[in-house]
Amino acid sequence: MPVVHITRRERFSAAHKLGRPEWSAEKNFATFGKCSNPNWHGHNYELWVTVKGATSAETGFVVDLSALSRLLHEHVIDQVDHKNLDMDVPFLKGVGSTTENLAVAFWKQLESPISKIGGTLHCVKVQETENNSVEYFGG
Numbered sequence: 001m002p003v004v005h006i007t008r009r010e011r012f013s014a015a016h017k018l019g020r021p022e023w024s025a026e027k028n029f030a031t032f033g034k035c036s037n038p039n040w041h042g043h044n045y046e047l048w049v050t051v052k053g054a055t056s057a058e059t060g061f062v063v064d065l066s067a068l069s070r071l072l073h074e075h076v077i078d079q080v081d082h083k084n085l086d087m088d089v090p091f092l093k094g095v096g097s098t099t100e101n102l103a104v105a106f107w108k109q110l111e112s113p114i115s116k117i118g119g120t121l122h123c124v125k126v127q128e129t130e131n132n133s134v135e136y137f138g139g
């Protein structure tokens, strides 16, 4: 059967702050811009998860999208939505909430559960703003 890539989008809203505590506010602002605001700020994030696999001869699906959505909620969205990414999320403790780091951390959360519904995780894309997004393909 042909191998197809299928993508599910989920959305979440969360607070965060970027910066190194040992740096001055000026250096943090020069490096991280508005995302270094000391009193936090938020984004409306989008998470795009692409799964690859052979289409089933029986269903024509790569994976059941409702099962994929449930899995994304259980392992990522329910843990990050309306949370402070730097303080409230156990799997992000000490990670540093750049979009790059979020994509890698979400991959680690999702790779094994996605294999259990019969797909192979291909890409985790995290969009922080309309203009900025990151893609991670593992490795």
Ligand code: NI
Binding pocket: 016, 017, 034, 035, 041, 042, 043
């Ligand atoms: Ni930010």
